[in-house]
Amino acid sequence: MLDDKSLIDKVKAYDEDVNVKKLQHACDFSKESHGTQKRASGAPYYMHPLEVAHILADMKLDSDSIITALLHDTVEDTDVTVEDIEHHFGKEVAILVDGVTKLAKIEYQTEHTRQAENFRKLLLAMSQDIRVLMVKLADRLHNMRTLHYIKSPQKRARIAHETMEIYAPLAERIGMQQFKNELQDLAFEQLHSEARASIISRLEYLRNHGDINIHDIVSEIRATLTAEGIDETVIVDGREKTPCSIWRKMERKNISFELLSDIMAFRILTNNTSQCYQILGIIHSHYQMIPGTFKDFISTPKENGYRSLHSVVMGPRQRFIEIQIRTKQMHEIAELGVAAHWTYKQDRQYNTDGKQYKWIRELLYILEHAPDSEEFLENTKLEMNYDQVFCFTPKGSLVALPKGASAVDFAYEVHSDVGNHCKGVKINGRIMPLRTQLHNGDQVEIITSESQVPSASWERFVVTGKAKSEIRRYVRAQKRQEYIKLGRSLLGKRLKEENLKVSKKHIKNALKLLNKRSIEDLYASCGESLLTADEILKAFYPEKTFKKTRRKKPFAILGFNMERRKQSESVPIIGLKPGLAVYYAECCHPIPGDTIVGVVTTGKGMTIHTSDCDMLANYSSTPERLVDVSWGKTASDTGFISRINVILSNESGSLATLSNVIAKQKSNISNLKIVDRTTDFFEMIVDVSVKGESQLDNIIRSLRTQKAVHSVKRGK
Numbered sequence: 001m002l003d004d005k006s007l008i009d010k011v012k013a014y015d016e017d018v019n020v021k022k023l024q025h026a027c028d029f030s031k032e033s034h035g036t037q038k039r040a041s042g043a044p045y046y047m048h049p050l051e052v053a054h055i056l057a058d059m060k061l062d063s064d065s066i067i068t069a070l071l072h073d074t075v076e077d078t079d080v081t082v083e084d085i086e087h088h089f090g091k092e093v094a095i096l097v098d099g100v101t102k103l104a105k106i107e108y109q110t111e112h113t114r115q116a117e118n119f120r121k122l123l124l125a126m127s128q129d130i131r132v133l134m135v136k137l138a139d140r141l142h143n144m145r146t147l148h149y150i151k152s153p154q155k156r157a158r159i160a161h162e163t164m165e166i167y168a169p170l171a172e173r174i175g176m177q178q179f180k181n182e183l184q185d186l187a188f189e190q191l192h193s194e195a196r197a198s199i200i201s202r203l204e205y206l207r208n209h210g211d212i213n214i215h216d217i218v219s220e221i222r223a224t225l226t227a228e229g230i231d232e233t234v235i236v237d238g239r240e241k242t243p244c245s246i247w248r249k250m251e252r253k254n255i256s257f258e259l260l261s262d263i264m265a266f267r268i269l270t271n272n273t274s275q276c277y278q279i280l281g282i283i284h285s286h287y288q289m290i291p292g293t294f295k296d297f298i299s300t301p302k303e304n305g306y307r308s309l310h311s312v313v314m315g316p317r318q319r320f321i322e323i324q325i326r327t328k329q330m331h332e333i334a335e336l337g338v339a340a341h342w343t344y345k346q347d348r349q350y351n352t353d354g355k356q357y358k359w360i361r362e363l364l365y366i367l368e369h370a371p372d373s374e375e376f377l378e379n380t381k382l383e384m385n386y387d388q389v390f391c392f393t394p395k396g397s398l399v400a401l402p403k404g405a406s407a408v409d410f411a412y413e414v415h416s417d418v419g420n421h422c423k424g425v426k427i428n429g430r431i432m433p434l435r436t437q438l439h440n441g442d443q444v445e446i447i448t449s450e451s452q453v454p455s456a457s458w459e460r461f462v463v464t465g466k467a468k469s470e471i472r473r474y475v476r477a478q479k480r481q482e483y484i485k486l487g488r489s490l491l492g493k494r495l496k497e498e499n500l501k502v503s504k505k506h507i508k509n510a511l512k513l514l515n516k517r518s519i520e521d522l523y524a525s526c527g528e529s530l531l532t533a534d535e536i537l538k539a540f541y542p543e544k545t546f547k548k549t550r551r552k553k554p555f556a557i558l559g560f561n562m563e564r565r566k567q568s569e570s571v572p573i574i575g576l577k578p579g580l581a582v583y584y585a586e587c588c589h590p591i592p593g594d595t596i597v598g599v600v601t602t603g604k605g606m607t608i609h610t611s612d613c614d615m616l617a618n619y620s621s622t623p624e625r626l627v628d629v630s631w632g633k634t635a636s637d638t639g640f641i642s643r644i645n646v647i648l649s650n651e652s653g654s655l656a657t658l659s660n661v662i663a664k665q666k667s668n669i670s671n672l673k674i675v676d677r678t679t680d681f682f683e684m685i686v687d688v689s690v691k692g693e694s695q696l697d698n699i700i701r702s703l704r705t706q707k708a709v710h711s712v713k714r715g716k
């Protein structure tokens with residue numbers, strides 16, 4: 001019978017410093033919170049967290065994990081809050097329980113098998129502390145052990161499927177072979193009970209007919225080793241493979257059970273690594289090895305840290321058998337994964353170091369920071385996909401996006417129509433700016449409106465190619481409309497001046513003459529100033545002569561600023577040729593302190609860009625136009641214009657806050673433009689005059705501390 005006392009005794013046996021009072025408190029707290037709740041089996045609910053705690057205590061986990069196991073369903077299923085847990089059991093436990101609760105909210109949808117890998121990544125990424133994942137796996141293991149109590153067959157199948165696709169592979173990935181085997185077998189039993197039953201009965205038959213003779217083979221290998229002087233501390237062990245792994249092999253190799261040779265597996269557990277190779281030599285000299293089957297995972301461990309030698313040989317009685325050779329320590333790590341690592345660390349560090357459970361933090365640290373380390377831990381890499389985020393639609397479908405993706409990227413990922421009409425977003429139920437960067441597990445609801453159209457300003461923060469190209473396509477089409485409008489009015493004005501009218505025939509002739517397909521093309525060319533109004537007029541009336549008129553600059557009419565700022569004389573740029581005219585790029589607004597690159601344009605001079613400016617990509621095929629330049633040392637009195645992007649809450653006084661902060665940093669706003677405006681937020685571009693990078697940094701930093709400022713960053 002599992003009870004509080006046996007749990008506490010179990011923990012005490014490996015952790016003599018355990019806080020018994022706290023552990024008992026956790027038992028009482030959980031029992032009381034779950035009250036009269038019952039499991040599907042009819043047992044008091046408390047038996048479930050208690051069993052989960054036992055599973056983890058069997059793996060000798062730290063007491064915070066044990067306490068987390070006891071409390072893991074309280075926040076999800078009772079009135080208890082994370083704050084209550086922090087109050088009673090401290091911050092560490094509260095964080096762990098919160099982590100497990102968050103994982104519980106993620107439900108894998110059975111139909112999307114191809115999303116399984118994304119789900120595993122999401123769970124890994126969300127389990128920032130690996131103990132969260134271990135508690136979750138133990139929780140799942142106990143739920144699988146009691147799965148038969150659940151009445152609904154659909155629900156049983158869903159849980160089993162999820163276990164097979166998500167949790168068993170996760171257990172394997174963090175190296176917990178025992179967990180993986182049991183989870184897999186329980187799920188297999190649920191999903192393919194007939195296949196499992198027939199494999200089991202077949203195994204039974206073979207056993208009864210002496211075809212599975214594990215004991216004899218173990219004895220023979222043992223005798224062979226003894227004859228070669230290997231003592232009894234080396235353990236020889238044999239087992240049948242699990243029905244699930246036999247079934248998978250049958251499926252994979254498309255062969256029947258009769259033809260399947262390796263239904264038995266043998267293990268030799270040694271005392272040290274060199275003994276592994278010594279014993280491999282003995283085995284290979286006594287039994288014929290099967291070419292191509294030898295694998296050395298000791299010198300090249302698997303991704304999850306697994307180390308062992310594998311070889312298939314023609315064993316006793318002329319049967320193929322697989323033999324795995326590894327040290328006892330490698331074996332324990334293979335079976336228990338990171339949990340085993342805890343045991344080893346504990347032996348060495350436990351008594352000297354107050355922070356006895358440091359290993360998990362160390363593990364995570366190494367996982368994150370030392371990919372080249374030679375240590376075991378190096379290979380226990382959790383595949384935390386730091387370059388991806390996983391979010392959900394309101395219906396629970398998973399959307400994988402590159403890191404840094406915004407709500408607009410999400411909208412385009414769902415459908416280009418959703419992107420083209422998105423007008424707002426709710427993230428986890430709260431209205432947020434469209435440019436908000438998404439985080440793992442965010443639930444994203446895009447608000448659309450038929451009248452909404454893409455904004456060119458979105459292009460500055462979207463990261464996915466799909467969003468970028470859709471926005472560009474729209475902006476191009478919109479620009480064409482503006483050119484058409486402008487061209488029509490320019491042409492109309494000239495026709496009026498000349499007091500002329502155009503007939504269909506005039507147009508037809510002109511299109512042919514100028515090689516255009518439609519009157520819109522003609523207008524657009526005029527608006528874009530590829531053709532002048534006079535040239536078109538001439539095409540309408542080839543026989544007439546017109547007075548020359550001054551060519552207008554349509555750009556100016558469209559509001560494009562073609563003026564460029566002259567270099568301020570006081571901060572010299574090093575690397576310039578004498579006499580070269582210098583301009584500062586309007587796209588990136590370089591200021592002293594930035595790393596800069598010069599772009600040479602023949603006959604024009606040089607334009608200075610910041611080295612991370614997107615425009616530089618345009619010169620990748622003509623690198624000779626790029627010149628290495630840098631700022632000189634002289635400080636400048638004259639300001640440089642620098643750009644920042646700010647999102648302010650739409651509330652009274654927020655604009656005043658902005659200008660006050662900038663004034664306090666002794667800077668001046670030289671231009672301010674509202675890019676986007678919703679009921680909740682203002683998005684604006686603010687050009688400020690600064691002396692250099694450090695002043696700009698100060699402005700950005702002090703803006704960040706303001707409540708009215710939602711976000712701020714250096715603009716382009």
Ligand code: MN
Binds near residue numbers: 048072073139
């Ligand atoms: Mn549970």
